[in-house]
Amino acid sequence: YVGKDYKTLKQVRTAKEAKLIKADQDVQFPGWDAIEEERKQEKAKIWLTVKDKDGNIIRKLEGPSKKGFHRVVWDLRHFSSLPVEFKQSGWFRIPEGFMVAPDTYTVTLSKQIDGVVTDLSEAMEFKVVQMRKGALPGASPKETSAFWKEMLDMVGSSIALNMSLEKTMKKVGLLRKALKNVNITPGEMDKKLHDLNRELLDIQAELHGNPSRSKVGEKNMPTVQSRMSAAQMGTMTATYGPTPTHIRSLEIAKKEFAVIKTKLETIIHTKIPAIEKILMDAGAPWMDGQAIK
Numbered sequence: 114y115v116g117k118d119y120k121t122l123k124q125v126r127t128a129k130e131a132k133l134i135k136a137d138q139d140v141q142f143p144g145w146d147a148i149e150e151e152r153k154q155e156k157a158k159i160w161l162t163v164k165d166k167d168g169n170i171i172r173k174l175e176g177p178s179k180k181g182f183h184r185v186v187w188d189l190r191h192f193s194s195l196p197v198e199f200k201q202s203g204w205f206r207i208p209e210g211f212m213v214a215p216d217t218y219t220v221t222l223s224k225q226i227d228g229v230v231t232d233l234s235e236a237m238e239f240k241v242v243q244m245r246k247g248a249l250p251g252a253s254p255k256e257t258s259a260f261w262k263e264m265l266d267m268v269g270s271s272i273a274l275n276m277s278l279e280k281t282m283k284k285v286g287l288l289r290k291a292l293k294n295v296n297i298t299p300g301e302m303d304k305k306l307h308d309l310n311r312e313l314l315d316i317q318a319e320l321h322g323n324p325s326r327s328k329v330g331e332k333n334m335p336t337v338q339s340r341m342s343a344a345q346m347g348t349m350t351a352t353y354g355p356t357p358t359h360i361r362s363l364e365i366a367k368k369e370f371a372v373i374k375t376k377l378e379t380i381i382h383t384k385i386p387a388i389e390k391i392l393m394d395a396g397a398p399w400m401d402g403q404a405i406k
Contacts, residue, residue, distance in 0.1 A: 119157030158225040211261030214254040252354025291397040340366035361404040
């Protein structure tokens with residue numbers, strides 16, 4: 114329940130002006146500073162903060178800010194561990210957060226005005242219960258929820274690595290363009306960028322498999338992505354819990370992922386900066402991500 118409307122400066126001003134216009138009275142210009150302050154002001158927000166019985170924040174839900182009674186639904190999931198700018202596509206949607214285990218939780222209502230958050234209610238306690246038990250005995254709800262968390266954390270890391278890989282490949286492309294416009298004799302630097310691009314393509318294949326085989330429907334050897342998919346698709350849509358195969362698939366995926374991650378980080382933090390410095394010292398044009406000259 115929201116006890117009153119939280120209006121912006123612009124809404125307050127326009128409401129007053131509407132009354133003046135209705136009364137056939139002059140409306141004074143508030144001044145450019147006031148108009149600019151209205152432009153910068155954010156709308157008020159209402160938050161419902163869900164916590165577990167130990168006081169850890171599980172989820173923050175934004176609710177309607179208008180006066181009156183409202184219904185806000187929590188999907189019983191934790192915060193999303195997926196990268197912020199990741200956009201999902203395809204028929205299989207990755208859950209944005211893993212489901213909580215049956216337990217006792219609390220929710221608190223608060224308002225946010227001009228960046229300041231103030232509680233509007235005390236914490237209200239409620240219970241999440243299991244609707245029904247499965248026909249086959251599986252893992253406990255807590256064990257299942259813990260595996261979901263481990264799985265989605267790994268999915269988030271994998272997506273982040275793929276996004277970084279794509280960005281790094283674009284960076285190598287920019288370095289190649291910059292090399293065309295710098296006073297460096299063709300040869301050594303061209304070979305370094307060629308080899309760097311091949312390394313990135315190899316990393317891509319380690320993650321997703323051989324593109325040439327995939328193009329014609331030929332099966333690949335197990336990859337990080339295929340192992341994660343096996344663990345994910347077999348557990349994310351059911352509360353039965355992980356089998357030993359799911360657990361082992363995720364273990365192998367994490368081990369192989371760590372090796373690939375180290376390779377990519379070496380390229381990003383060591384190899385590319387070394388090449389970039391040589392190009393910049395030779396007078397190469399500015400590129401995205403560099404300090405502004």
